[in-house]
Amino acid sequence: MSQSPQPASPSAEPSPAATGSIDASCRWPLLGLYYGAAGWLVVSAVAYLLASMSFHAPAMFADCAYSSYGRMAPLANNLLIYGFCIPAGWAACLWMLARLGKTRLVHGWFVIIGTKLWNLGVLLGAIGILIGDGSGYEFLEFPLYAAWPMLVASLLVGISGLNTLRARADVELHPAQWFAGLGVLWFPWIYITAMLLLQLWPVRGMAQGAVHAWFLAQQQVVLTGLFGVAALFYFLPTLKQQPLPSRQLALFTLITLICFGGWAGVPLTAPVPAWMSVLSRIMSVCLVVPVLALVLNVWPLHLRVQGDEARYFRFGFRALLCWMTLVLILNGTGVWRVAAFTLVHPGLFQLLMQGCGTMLLLGAAYYILPRIAGRPLVYPALARLHFAIAAAGVFLVVIPFVVGGFQQGTKLADAEVVFTDVAAATLMPIRVASMGQLLFIVGHLLLSVNVVALIWQVVRGMAKAFDNQPAALAGAEGRA
Template structure:
């Protein structure tokens, strides 16, 4: 493969402006993904090995809070925005107005998140689920986000071609929604928190909104652009795409209390949220109809795209079903809910980001990712690890919920029954992490190829066993 190590693709002048910020965002996203997964693995480990890491900085709660903030605000958000910035420049045939501000914004964002990890591990959490970061760091991340997002919105506003395509709708919606959701949630949860239960409601609006109206639209934008391209099958029934977008827009913001069924909030709030969760099946199905194509795809990007689409289908339908009162009674507070969240974050959102990254990185860098084996390992380990982790928590969570609600078994024996599933989950996460390490290694090889041309020849020779590309 070394003869094709350099791709012939050249970037248009307007695409050149996206190169710096996109590569920076993707690199940042990858670093946060690795850190977040290590923290998640440790948190998962502590559930079945409570005696290990007996330190205040390593309680399950602190590890989980740090992990979820890093994975959502670091890995998923930066990865998704990286793909999005490329798409708005590429699709709109317009340069990023001020790409330096996007780089600056990402740097500020990374600094704040870097301070956030020790802050959370040392006990600085606000205690509000989803908004654990101290208010000051939240505001700094928000400013960094605005600098990045403004470039995206400006590029869509300056679109130089006739009309918008679905990827552009989803990106415009996603970046604007998150700016408003994050700003208002910072005010209503950590700056001027409401009394008692109101904080929990605002936090629910933030976490649900961040998924449905920010991460999901960014991931869908990537899927709408890259899946048809890499699978060479056009969007089916394209007239359904506007319906998918507007149904997501309409219902995505209304699921705030979906995690509070049976909880101490007014019943009408829960009813609305359950209804919205069920109605969100509409965009999930429409997107699947649009993008589903034949199996057996050769390219790594195509495999991640398919993984992402299926994770969205199963995760979205799963969310709707588990919000229904009868299912919720059984599965609420169990590991099953965690399984769905992991499927949607690791499978759907990150799958879409990787589908985009495998296409974009060669384009932006001008060379292919050097090692096919590592790319295959990345796909295989990601899919296997995710399947193990999700299956373990889905089955274990179901059994846990059944025993908790419909038997008189005591909690200690329920947890003893759950233990093998907790172990399998940790193993699954570790496999998933290993997949991401394979990807990171591939990226490092690519970088090494630039930094150390001589070293690169050697590395390629050793790893692929083929003749090295002639140095230019």
Template sequence: MDPGSNQPSYSVSDLDRKARFVVLFLIFSGVFWLLFGTLLALFASLKMHLPDWLGTAGWLTFGRVRPLHLNTMVYGWASLTGAGVSLWMLSRLLKAPIMLRGYIVLAGVVWNIALLLGSIQILAGFSRGIEWLEFPVATMVAIVLCVIIISVSVLLMLINRRVKQLYVSVWYLIAAFLWFPLLGLVSSLPIFDTPTVQAGMNWWYAHNALGLWFTPVGLAAAYYFIPKVLGRPIYSYGLSLLGFWGLALFYNWNGFHHLIGGPVPTWFVTISISASVMMVIPVVVVAVNHHMTVVGSFRAVVNSPTLRFVVFAAMSYTFVSLQGAAQALRSFNEVIHFTHFVVAHAHIGMYAFVTMMLFGACYYIIPRVTMREWHSKGLIKWHFWLTAIGIIIYAGALQGIGVFQGFAMNDPEVPFTDTVTMTIPYLVARSVSGFLMTAGHLIFAWLMFRMVYRPGEQPASPLVWNKIREEFAS
């Protein structure tokens, strides 16, 4: 491959103009599912301490709303928006326009329909019943096929790139777009037909969905936006390399730490515990690399909305990963397994890290592809503080009580009911934090909406259907 020899080169604004429609479409789809998932989150959280609220509506029972909340956030918000952010970053980093744009828009439409269908299926009681894989297999496969179209586009961009060196973010993104479709396809195979084997596949998949899809996308964004906003190179190439391959080697093996004490051969669990502890290496390496890049420029974190979110997210990644390594140890796991501690841990990962990272990325990308400025600096601040304080209350309340819940559960003298009643005030605090985050999301959605809808101004691009035709023609 000899990139860049006799092909035209593109200016940054050319690339952004070509990326505009498809990136906006994916990100805005994600924002819709963020709002929908947030509503479900509130339902689930309130029902934990108000069990009779809407108690006669079968389709709104906790056991259906809670998995749907997870699925819409994971496959709707984080995956769709993550895909949009990734494509934009790749276009910039490879200096190549996004390929197959029309097909990606088509895939995005199918993806949204699949999410809608899957949502109805779960609420109507047709869940597959496997955590993180509640959408029925056919619905899940439809989503995976849509991701594969984007993966093909990513590989074509790699082939058509106009740069010689691949930046660290590109490694993570290529990996993410190869790993996620493989994960999705393997998890849909009908070979996991005994319950305990299926449980193993379940946690191999669920842990890797975070570790091999959202984490690489999130880290790619951190590696892209931190140096970009600060205008200085990343601290160390060697550390980037170590961090990437460490993640690839160890994260893959983490899944079975969800089955500590469970009915599977102990040595599988032990392998996963070792791998979970080994994750300390790539995590610390990445943290040092990012910290050394930012050091001396902390004023910029206060001034740049993007950096504020991205640095918060990067710090959360370090925190949640080190916590995860500790949780995998048998002695710690004995206490916190089966408690609210783990629920909060998952939210630090998917929210404080992944979601905050995507917010930060949106604040950078949207003005560049729409060629408009955010219309309120104050509202962005409100968005940050509402969501940041929200997730801190969430994690503090549930992880605080989770430890006590675990100790109480492991003390046979304590009646089981007491392990429930002791958590109630903290479940209420979780609902309060949920309302704070909801307010933040509404502000974010309003800001996003104002970027594309400005009455009185001429639209910067052709109307929707013309635009789609144009994408297929190009």
């Protein structure tokens, strides 16, 4: 590390005149991404709630295969990841690449077509899971026929992002551009590998487990990390109007995140050769290194930062610290044995994806949406309310899962406890978490309301401008 950390240039913002043009170039591509993402986020929250209903009234869906827990739970997880997190992450990254590169979004049409293909893929995937075509690989359940449009879409978005990065005005890259640039390109790399080796030409036996674990680490740790840290490195300095303290620390964060993160996916319980589990455990502990480097850079910025969006970034950043602490406790001690196969793991997933990833991306969305639309949010109070509801939802989901998971694990480790008692111990945490899922539905609906209202206003504004055009032209001709 450098002895005298160099602050990242805060200059990176273009002039106000150029800003309007850049935001206008992002308008329709990014509004399309956010429109789909907001919709899928609500559907995902509804699916989570329906899945948890099986623990309130087990016989509720006894006659309906489509709404059984085994289909609803993967549907909810997949829609959260592929429906919201990835498109919302791409939208934030593309906008940051354009803004920081002081250039218009290149090949915006690629993004528009890509968004349609992506949403088609997610729709096919959701239908596929419901009709029983799910792949069986957790968090990667979309069937192969849904994967193709998604893969093409991710390549189109990646090309647009890459060319926007290449078209930048300044040679020097801002740290947020490092993360955003890799963020838009990472997914097609990992997705094509997983789909080829798991579904198209599947490898044998537990080699599938290794590929699956590798993909999950790349997707949930590295890709979420790239999106999240890019947002923190751009928005916190911008909101605080201070430069990022150190480029070197930012570079260190990037390198250690992508080096360690990809190895962190093999569970300690997996029936694989011991070296894989042990290596994965070591790498999971090593993730504390990029997180500490991030903390050193971001901690002073995230305190007392003003703005409605800032609350999302603060919450997301602190959720990341909580997640890292739990990962350290699980992997650095013998506690993992108690937590194995329990609700602790869905709790950690919810903390990372809903508490950290989703909150950071929501903050970015609420910052970006008014700028690309060229007008303020229609209902800014709903955005503030969304934060309060979503934050309460995260607490109501994560805390019961983690606490209840440890209780479940303690009972599971005692062979004298009858298994039905172990299973019964999971009911209350899941039922409490249902209230959190209900809050997510309400909160995420508020985002959808704001996105739809904003798009409606933009379209209406364009229609008005179009209606006024003949009169303006007639006036101009009259003057001539």
